[in-house]
């Protein structure tokens with residue numbers, strides 16, 4: 001097989017044959033609209049804070065005001081252990097995962113689309129909060145997004161599993177502040193094993209190639225004795 005064939009998604013669906021039976025992810029149930037608004041505001045703070053160091057802002061006053069809000073929230077929300085249990089109810093972690101979760105301020109967020117060709121695709125522009133080399137996306141952020149997206153591509157291809165092995169080639173710098181196209185697709189399946197590939201492009205330029213091996217597996221769900229999650233659909 002030629003190297004470029006390893007990174008061709010166009011025949012992903014054909015390659016999967018009869019086993020390509022997309023399992024659409026149901027729409028995320030809406031939450032209290034004010035909850036989503038809170039996270040939108042937190043993301044604005046995240047992006048603004050990346051530029052504070054050289055600003056003219058009176059930072060002492062800002063720190064005091066943010067501290068008041070943080071104290072108010074901390075005194076009223078469940079602790080991390082309780083939250084780990086409740087976040088598996090309803091939409092599961094689809095609302096809280098660090099890549100696309102509307103409740104997670106560190107999620108850029110990334111919105112994914114399942115394509116007829118068997119791949120999953122997303123276009124996202126990342127800002128300075130995700131910087132690694134000057135003006136470029138941190139390599140770990142690229143890895144985070146693709147790993148998560150491979151899980152969705154597996155789901156879209158009728159597969160599931162946990163990442164057992166994952167490798168990336170960073171082919172050229174991945175720019176901040178420009179639209180990036182992420183694409184992932186199931187490359188090969190064998191029993192419990194799914195090999196999934198992914199790419200990031202800036203325009204026509206290839207930035208990252210990734211390969212992952214996923215193994216069918218399950219883990220216990222916090223707070224639900226006897227229940228295990230297969231990481232099949234992003235929630236259960």
Ligand SMILES: CCCCCCCC(=O)SCCNC(=O)CCNC(=O)[C@H](O)C(C)(C)COP(=O)(O)OP(=O)(O)OC[C@H]1O[C@@H](n2cnc3c(N)ncnc32)[C@H](O)[C@@H]1OP(=O)(O)O
Nearest residue numbers: 147148151152155162163164165213215217231232233234
């Ligand atoms: C929808 C949203 C999705 C989000 C997706 C996010 C994806 C993730 O980040 S998952 C989190 C990161 N991954 C993990 O934490 C996994 C931790 N690892 C594990 O739990 C285990 O190693 C697990 C379950 C993957 C495999 O364990 P186990 O089932 O015992 O596998 P095991 O029986 O040893 O091996 C099965 C086969 O896989 C192969 N294999 C196992 N691990 C590897 C590996 N790292 N590299 C290559 N091959 C491997 C074995 O050689 C064996 O092959 P064969 O059957 O041909 O002999």
